Amino acid sequence: MQGVQSNIRTSIIWSVTDTIVITRRNLLRYVRLPQLLIFSTIQPVMLLLLFNYVFGGAIYTGGIDYIQFLLPGFFVQTVLFGSTQTSVGLAEDLSKGLIDRFRSLPMARLAVLAGRTLADTARYTFLIVLMIAVGSAIGFRFQGGIPDAAAAVFIVVLFGFAFTWVSAFIGMTVKDVETAQVAGFVWVFPLVFASSMFVPIETMPGWLQAFAKVNPVTATTDLVRALSLGLPVQQSLWQTFAWIGGLLAVFFPLAIRRYRQMS
């Protein structure tokens, strides 16, 4: 029995240390390619400014400033687009033979995927902090105090983490860098735009409203927006956590299975 226990303990320790090694390796890429970091930072900031000043005047948001309405949605948008990079990174490693090498090592089966999803999570968490800074400069304020603000950021990061596993599954399935890039946009665009992220959903046609209402992005945006503006959270709280839990419960094991059974 003791042998079995210490085996389990060793494999848990290895899962953690191997994941740290791979996460570090993935993050080093941004240190080594500063231009990649700069441009992947400029892009969301630019979009935020464009959306705010181009659409801000035209969209009626019930009396609150558009930036107050927009920025919580932008957090969610940032993590969703950020999560599409997970499949691209994995497809890249596959095409270069690195995944083959990792799979031939006595390392934890979980580490290659977890190291990728965690590195991507770290990257967009940095972007969210940056968004808050830029948003503050153009009039955004958290209205509900520090605990609510922290909860908002935490929920967005967790939501993105769930989607990195969807993306990991896609990457391990399509196995090709270009396809992974295109595939990411196909599922992210409808989720992002057919939601309460940029406009109140009451302005959409009925059939689209029906989709927007069940869209996990709507629930999460509503929750993050409520926490940011200091409003009551209502049913969006459990809806958001149900989606996060559900996505992780389905796609975490699916992605790991794909990795193990790859040929």
Add this chain to the structure above:
Amino acid sequence: MTQDTITVETKDISKSFGKIKALNGVDLEVRRGMVMALLGPNGSGKTTFVRILTTLLKPDRGWAKVAGYDVVHQASAVRQVIGLTGQYAAVDENLTGQENLEMIGQLYHLRRADARRRATELLESFTLNDAANQRVKTYSGGMRRRLDLAASLIARPPILFLDEPTTGLDPRSRLDLWEIIINLTKEGTTIFLTTQYLEEADRLANTIAVLDKGRIIRQGTSQELKACCGGDVLVQVSIADRTQIGQATEALSELGNGKMQVIDELGQISIPIAGGSYLLPEVVRRLDTSGISISDLSLRQPTLDNVFLALTGHSAEEGENEPRETSTTA
């Protein structure tokens, strides 16, 4: 030969991709400390076989054991005792040479200090120490291959798999890599390598197995293999007028000590002989007597193509049943 000296053993290994049979019943034994070369053209199933032995792919039929562990049911035990260097240099371009090796060392669960020491040691012995702290992006093809090989040696695995270790390298880098591999065998590492080059197998391996269309068609030492195509040297003659190929074949019949090989389209005839160049004047005399002019005449080592022709009657042309192999010679 006792059971425990066999360190790689396969029985009836078969694998298909859709309708294509990549491997069709491969039986093989490799003894400890030996160098086994799996020789075959592109598409013969070499890479598929290595991927099965290194737990990357499951066979459809048959079983394989590495160091006594089953590659399917005890895959994680197998991974503890093997090192793999694939066809492409699987190293991270954004990391330095040192960082790449340390990372792999850590993933073998060496202690950090040990991984660092071992990385430095390997970079030194593979003459990469000057480039140790440069990013791999700046490395040449030969340097990447050496780093890739170093990565698979970091935990001193007793069994090493090398899948076409020198394909795509320039002659100088190839010689460097051969020297490294020969040194490894002196340390007692068991090596299983695949190659398309008879010369490489000849230079490195104790035993050569020839793979054709997913089957092993011959196994033996380099000497035995060359003997099967009649000798260790070939007299190769090209005639100026290809329409005279029939005449020429007739004029040269009964020469040499193996089956003559004729490639009509090139007007080329190869005659195996066992050492020496005594046959050259005779070839010239006979063709001259028949009024056939020669455009080229040479003595050379038999290649995989010659062995293949002798063994199978068809040349070692590129197969299409293993796209993974053909697309990655960079």
